[in-house]
Amino acid sequence: MARKARQRISYVLPLANQIDGHRLGVGGLAVDSDSSILYSGGRDGMICAWDLNLDLKNVGLPDYDAKLPAPTPTAFKQQVQAHTHWINDIKLAQNNQALVSASSDITVKVWRPTAHAAAPPQPIGLHSDYVKVLAVPSNTSDWVASGGLDRKISVWDLNGAGQKLSINVGEDEAGALSSREKGSIYSLAATNNMLASGGPESTVRVWDSRSGKRVTKLVGHTDNVRSVLISQDETTIMTASSDRTVKVWSTLAGRCMYTLTMHDASVWSLFSSHPDLSIFYSSDKNGLVAKTDTRNTIELDEGLSVAVAQEHEAVHSVVAAGDSIWTATGRPSINRWRDVSTNNTDIEVPEGYSMQRASISAARPRTTSQIDGLSLQQTRSGGSTKKKIPLKHMLRLSNTADFPTSVQPETDKRASVMERQPSRQENPEAITMQPVRSQPDFSIEGQNGLIKHVMLNDRKRVLTTDTAGEVVMWDLLKCVPIKSFGKRHLDDVKDEVTTSATVANWCQVDTRTGSVAVILEENTCFDAEMYADELELDEDVEYKEDQRINLGKWVLRYLFSGVITEEIRRDQAFRKRLLSASEEKRLQRENAPSSIQLPTNGETNGFHHGESAATNGSDITPRASNGNTKPTTPGLGIGLAPPNPYNSPARSGAAANTLVSTAEEGAPSGTTQPRPSDERPTSDYFSAPAVQTSGLATPGGVSKAPVTPGESAIADDHTVTTPSADSPAPKETPGKEAGLFGKKFSMRGMSFSGMKKIGRTQTIDKEAKPVVPEEKEEVSESDAHSSKTSNSRVVDDNFLGTIQKVRFAYEDSIQQQLQSMVAHENGLPVPKIANLDIPSAITPSLASETPVLQPPLNTVILIQEDRPEAGGVADLFEGTVGTLASQTDTIEKTAPMWLGDVLLRNQVPQKDVVKISFILEPQQGSGLPGIASDGNNRLNANRMLRAKKILGYVAERIEPAPAPPKEGEEAPVEEKLKPEEYLELWCQGQMIQPIMTLATIRSHIWRGGGDVVLYYKANGRKEIRHAPPPQPPQSSIPTTPKPAAANENGNGGANAGAGAEVQT
Known part of the structure; x- marks a missing residue:
C-alpha cells in the first residue's frame, strides 16, 4: 500500500510582552477603501488589519508644495497568525470581504475578517513549492489565481470548491530544458478572460483564463519580470523587471509599445487603480517610489513621472488610495506617504535648461518636426496655464522622452545621453533628484522579531538574537524565556553559558517567522534523555536514582494535556455505555435455553429426521432443547456447546456447526489477557471461539490441534502489565501475547476474545456461504504503521487509530467476560464473574516519569505533513495549548498515530540504543x-x-x-x-x-x-x-x-x- 506522508509536530514559543504588529519585514499590502482598512502580510506569517481613520473615497490630492495638515494616526484593528512561513502576497476579493494570502508554506488561504463568526484563515489551495504571487480579476469575482516556484498557475474557487484550473508553465517550453527550469512564477495579473505571468526567464506569457491555453508570449525583458498589470479592456499589459525597465505592451499588436526607464534599479512593484493604467505607481530595489501620469498625451512617454518618496531599502509592495501611498519593505514598519497631484501639471524648466529629446537619432517619427517647451505645454494643457513641479522632483520617463536638459556646447550635441551623463554629474550646478516627500506622513511601527538562534549543548536551551540585537535565552521545555543578556554578540553569550553536557539532538529549531519554532519528528524526538537530578524539578515528586527523562515525551505530554484529559473523559463515557449495553444483553439471555440441539451424523443443516425436505438449503435456526435431552455431536464428546458470542462471524455466516474445544481436549482455561492491579483475573476459556467450518474435520480429514488462546504472530510486541495484588499473575507462555495489544496492532492470531482466528481453518464446502477471505497484508519496511489488521478490522492510520485499537480491546474483553458467564451458567469449569468490568486502557505517563510542565496557554501547536516533492511541509492543523481540548475531534483526524500511542498509551517508537x-x-x-x-x-x-x-x-x-561472618561472630562494621x-x-x-x-x-x-x-x-x-x-x-x-x-x-x-x- 502507498506510504503515508510523514507527519511532525511543531510548537511556537510565545514572545515575551508580545505587542501587536509585525515582527519581520512586510511582503504584501492591500487597502479596503470602503472601510478605510489597510491589510498587511509579513514574513512572520502574520496578517494585520489597520484602521486608517481616513476618507479614501472623496478626497483631493495635494499639490507638491501644499501645506499638509496634521497626520491622522493609524490604529491597530486585529491580527491573525495565518501562515508558518513568509507571506509573499495578499489580495482583497469578493467586495473586500475576503482576504487571500500566498505564503512560502506552499498554501493559499482566505481570511474573512468581517465575518460575524470569527474563524482563522482557511486553506483553499496548495502548491508544491513557495507561492509567490496572487491575482484577482475583479473585486466581485469568485476565484483567485496563484503562481509559485513550482512553475504552476492555479485558479482556486474562493468558496472552497477547490482548484478550477491549473497551468503548467514549465511544460510551455517542452523543448528547452533551461526554460523549464526557469518557469517559476514571480508576477501574475488577471482579468475575467486573461492571465499574464512573468518570471526569471524574462518573458511574459499571456493565457486564456478559461481554457488555460497560452495566447501569446511577449519577449523583450532581459531579467526577471517582477510585476504585471493588465488594463480593464485587456488591450494593454504593463510589466516591471529587474532589468530596471517598465514595459508597456499591446495585446492587439503583440509587441512592446514603450520602454520606460525612470528607475535606475530593479523595479519590484507596480500598482494602478486606473482602468487604462494611465496613472500607476512603481517602486524599485533602491527604495524609490515613482508616480507616473500619462493622461492627455499623444505619446505615452510624454507623460510625467514624479519621484514621490524615497525609502531606505527596497520596496517590496506599494499601494495607493485616497491621498496616501503605503510602502512595504524588509522592515516590520509600514510607511504612509502623502500623494502628489499630477493633474494639469508640468515640469518647471529652470534657467539654462531646455526641453529636448535625448538624441535626434533616438527620436521616433512624429507628426511635427520640432517640439519645444512651449508647444509641449500647450499640447498637455490645451492652451491653459499649468501648475509647475520643479525639475528636481521629476524623472525622465524614457530615453527618448522630452525632458529638460542643460544647454551644452554645440560640439557636445553629437554625444548621447549616456555619454553626457558624467559631464552633468561633474557640473556643480547639475540638479540632483529629490523626492517630493522627504518624510513619511505616518509610520506604523513594527516589533522586534527573532532573526538568529543557536541551540546549546544540553538541547533544552536556545539563544536568540532579535532585530534590535538583544540576546535572549529560551527554555524549550517550559516554552518561556529564561534570561535577557542585552545587546551583545550571540557567540560571546554562547561561550559563557555553554555547559559540557552532551545530549542527543531531539528537535529542530527555526526563527524564520520571528519566533522560536520547535519541530518534533517521529524518528528523532525520542532520542534525547536527561537525568532527573540535572533538571529543575518539583521536589515533592520522588525519582529513582539515576532516573532518565525522555525530553520529547516529556514536552508532548503537557503540550497535549488538554487532549489527554478530554480523551480520558470520552474513554470513561465509552466504557460506561459499553458496560450498560453488555449488561442489558446479558440480562436478556437469562431465560435462554441451556443448550442447543446439534445435528447427529445423519442430520444435516440443522434438520431432524422426518422434516420436510422442501426447506432444505434455507437458513434454519437449530432447535433448542429443554435441557433434558442430551445433545449429540458427531465425532466429539462434548456435553454442552455454548451459543456463539454476539457479533462473532459464526452468527452472521452460513448455518454450520461451530464447536469450542473443551478443557478435556486441551484448551487451557487460564486467561492470557493482562489485567490492571484493581481487576480480578478471570478464566479465558472462551477467548478463542471455534472457527466456522462446513464439517467437523479439517481439510484432508486430519484433525488439527486445538489453538491456544492468546497465541500471536507478532514476536516483538511489548506490553507492560501490572498483575493483580490478590492473585498470581496469569502465566505467560513464550511466544504468546502477554499484553492487551502490542506495539503494532496486527491481530493475526491474537486473543481478542470473541473474534475468529481467520485462516486457521477454512471451509471446504463450496455450497456454503463463503467467509470473507483474509487479504494478504503487505507491509513495506518503510511503512511504520499498519492500518488494517489481519482479521479485517481496519483502524485509521492517525491519532484516531490508537483510540480504535483501545476500543476494540474493550469490546473483546467484554465478549470474553460474557462468554465466561455463559460457560459458568452452563456448568463448565470456569471462574464465576459477578459483574462486568472494563479497566481503562488509557495510560498516560505519570508525574514520576514526566514531571509536570505548564507551558503558556497561548503556545501555538502545529501538525504538519511532509511534502517531499516540494521540499517543504504543509500545515494540517493549528491551535494553542489552551484550545486543544475543544479541537480534539480535529486532532484525532489529523495527528499521527505515533502521537496517540505516546500520549494515550505511553508507548514511544522502538529504536536501537546508541x-x-x-x-x-x-x-x-x-x-x-x-x-x-x-x-x-x-x-x-x-x-x-x-x-x-x-x-x-x-x-x-x-x-x-x-566473606560471610563465622558462626557466633559479628560482621565488622566498615564505612x-x-x-x-x-x-x-x-x-x-x-x-x-x-x-x-x-x-x-x-x-x-x-x-x-x-x-x-x-x-x-x-x-x-x-x-x-x-x-x-x-x-x-x-x-x-x-x-x-x-x-x-x-x-x-x-x-x-x-x-x-x-x-x-x-x-x-
Missing part, C-alpha cells in the same frame, strides 16, 4: 588488576551511561565479595563507600566527574574516533583487596557472566566476541 565502545584499563602504577583475566577489556554501553556506573563495574570485577568515592576514572589526563556520561566524555574529553580509552585508579580512601582472577566455567557450554553493577538498575551483562557490554 552505544559507545570504550577500553577500560588500570592506570599505570595504580597497582590495580585488570577487569578481565583474558585481556578482553573492550566494552560498549549506552551513550547515557554515567562514569560512576563504570566505576561500579570496575569495583565489582577487581574486589572480592565480602561503606560508593565506588565513585574511592575510585577515579581518567581520560586524556583529565579526571572524569562521576555524573559525566559516555557521550560527554567522547565529545568533550576524548575528542576523537575509535574506542574511548579510560583508566581507573584508587584515591586511597579505601584499601582495595584484589579479587582472584575469574575461573573458567565448568560446563562444556560457554557462558557469559553478567555482573550486576554494570546495569543502571543493578543488572548487567557481557557480550562475547566484540567485548563485554555494560548495559543501562
Whole structure:
C-alpha cells in the first residue's frame, strides 16, 4: 500500500510582552477603501488589519508644495497568525470581504475578517513549492489565481470548491530544458478572460483564463519580470523587471509599445487603480517610489513621472488610495506617504535648461518636426496655464522622452545621453533628484522579531538574537524565556553559558517567522534523555536514582494535556455505555435455553429426521432443547456447546456447526489477557471461539490441534502489565501475547476474545456461504504503521487509530467476560464473574516519569505533513495549548498515530540504543588488576551511561565479595563507600566527574574516533583487596557472566566476541 506522508509536530514559543504588529519585514499590502482598512502580510506569517481613520473615497490630492495638515494616526484593528512561513502576497476579493494570502508554506488561504463568526484563515489551495504571487480579476469575482516556484498557475474557487484550473508553465517550453527550469512564477495579473505571468526567464506569457491555453508570449525583458498589470479592456499589459525597465505592451499588436526607464534599479512593484493604467505607481530595489501620469498625451512617454518618496531599502509592495501611498519593505514598519497631484501639471524648466529629446537619432517619427517647451505645454494643457513641479522632483520617463536638459556646447550635441551623463554629474550646478516627500506622513511601527538562534549543548536551551540585537535565552521545555543578556554578540553569550553536557539532538529549531519554532519528528524526538537530578524539578515528586527523562515525551505530554484529559473523559463515557449495553444483553439471555440441539451424523443443516425436505438449503435456526435431552455431536464428546458470542462471524455466516474445544481436549482455561492491579483475573476459556467450518474435520480429514488462546504472530510486541495484588499473575507462555495489544496492532492470531482466528481453518464446502477471505497484508519496511489488521478490522492510520485499537480491546474483553458467564451458567469449569468490568486502557505517563510542565496557554501547536516533492511541509492543523481540548475531534483526524500511542498509551517508537565502545584499563602504577583475566577489556554501553556506573563495574570485577561472618561472630562494621568515592576514572589526563556520561566524555574529553580509552585508579580512601582472577566455567557450554553493577538498575551483562557490554 502507498506510504503515508510523514507527519511532525511543531510548537511556537510565545514572545515575551508580545505587542501587536509585525515582527519581520512586510511582503504584501492591500487597502479596503470602503472601510478605510489597510491589510498587511509579513514574513512572520502574520496578517494585520489597520484602521486608517481616513476618507479614501472623496478626497483631493495635494499639490507638491501644499501645506499638509496634521497626520491622522493609524490604529491597530486585529491580527491573525495565518501562515508558518513568509507571506509573499495578499489580495482583497469578493467586495473586500475576503482576504487571500500566498505564503512560502506552499498554501493559499482566505481570511474573512468581517465575518460575524470569527474563524482563522482557511486553506483553499496548495502548491508544491513557495507561492509567490496572487491575482484577482475583479473585486466581485469568485476565484483567485496563484503562481509559485513550482512553475504552476492555479485558479482556486474562493468558496472552497477547490482548484478550477491549473497551468503548467514549465511544460510551455517542452523543448528547452533551461526554460523549464526557469518557469517559476514571480508576477501574475488577471482579468475575467486573461492571465499574464512573468518570471526569471524574462518573458511574459499571456493565457486564456478559461481554457488555460497560452495566447501569446511577449519577449523583450532581459531579467526577471517582477510585476504585471493588465488594463480593464485587456488591450494593454504593463510589466516591471529587474532589468530596471517598465514595459508597456499591446495585446492587439503583440509587441512592446514603450520602454520606460525612470528607475535606475530593479523595479519590484507596480500598482494602478486606473482602468487604462494611465496613472500607476512603481517602486524599485533602491527604495524609490515613482508616480507616473500619462493622461492627455499623444505619446505615452510624454507623460510625467514624479519621484514621490524615497525609502531606505527596497520596496517590496506599494499601494495607493485616497491621498496616501503605503510602502512595504524588509522592515516590520509600514510607511504612509502623502500623494502628489499630477493633474494639469508640468515640469518647471529652470534657467539654462531646455526641453529636448535625448538624441535626434533616438527620436521616433512624429507628426511635427520640432517640439519645444512651449508647444509641449500647450499640447498637455490645451492652451491653459499649468501648475509647475520643479525639475528636481521629476524623472525622465524614457530615453527618448522630452525632458529638460542643460544647454551644452554645440560640439557636445553629437554625444548621447549616456555619454553626457558624467559631464552633468561633474557640473556643480547639475540638479540632483529629490523626492517630493522627504518624510513619511505616518509610520506604523513594527516589533522586534527573532532573526538568529543557536541551540546549546544540553538541547533544552536556545539563544536568540532579535532585530534590535538583544540576546535572549529560551527554555524549550517550559516554552518561556529564561534570561535577557542585552545587546551583545550571540557567540560571546554562547561561550559563557555553554555547559559540557552532551545530549542527543531531539528537535529542530527555526526563527524564520520571528519566533522560536520547535519541530518534533517521529524518528528523532525520542532520542534525547536527561537525568532527573540535572533538571529543575518539583521536589515533592520522588525519582529513582539515576532516573532518565525522555525530553520529547516529556514536552508532548503537557503540550497535549488538554487532549489527554478530554480523551480520558470520552474513554470513561465509552466504557460506561459499553458496560450498560453488555449488561442489558446479558440480562436478556437469562431465560435462554441451556443448550442447543446439534445435528447427529445423519442430520444435516440443522434438520431432524422426518422434516420436510422442501426447506432444505434455507437458513434454519437449530432447535433448542429443554435441557433434558442430551445433545449429540458427531465425532466429539462434548456435553454442552455454548451459543456463539454476539457479533462473532459464526452468527452472521452460513448455518454450520461451530464447536469450542473443551478443557478435556486441551484448551487451557487460564486467561492470557493482562489485567490492571484493581481487576480480578478471570478464566479465558472462551477467548478463542471455534472457527466456522462446513464439517467437523479439517481439510484432508486430519484433525488439527486445538489453538491456544492468546497465541500471536507478532514476536516483538511489548506490553507492560501490572498483575493483580490478590492473585498470581496469569502465566505467560513464550511466544504468546502477554499484553492487551502490542506495539503494532496486527491481530493475526491474537486473543481478542470473541473474534475468529481467520485462516486457521477454512471451509471446504463450496455450497456454503463463503467467509470473507483474509487479504494478504503487505507491509513495506518503510511503512511504520499498519492500518488494517489481519482479521479485517481496519483502524485509521492517525491519532484516531490508537483510540480504535483501545476500543476494540474493550469490546473483546467484554465478549470474553460474557462468554465466561455463559460457560459458568452452563456448568463448565470456569471462574464465576459477578459483574462486568472494563479497566481503562488509557495510560498516560505519570508525574514520576514526566514531571509536570505548564507551558503558556497561548503556545501555538502545529501538525504538519511532509511534502517531499516540494521540499517543504504543509500545515494540517493549528491551535494553542489552551484550545486543544475543544479541537480534539480535529486532532484525532489529523495527528499521527505515533502521537496517540505516546500520549494515550505511553508507548514511544522502538529504536536501537546508541552505544559507545570504550577500553577500560588500570592506570599505570595504580597497582590495580585488570577487569578481565583474558585481556578482553573492550566494552560498549549506552551513550547515557554515567562514569560512576563504570566505576561500579570496575569495583565489582577487581574486589572480592565480602566473606560471610563465622558462626557466633559479628560482621565488622566498615564505612561503606560508593565506588565513585574511592575510585577515579581518567581520560586524556583529565579526571572524569562521576555524573559525566559516555557521550560527554567522547565529545568533550576524548575528542576523537575509535574506542574511548579510560583508566581507573584508587584515591586511597579505601584499601582495595584484589579479587582472584575469574575461573573458567565448568560446563562444556560457554557462558557469559553478567555482573550486576554494570546495569543502571543493578543488572548487567557481557557480550562475547566484540567485548563485554555494560548495559543501562
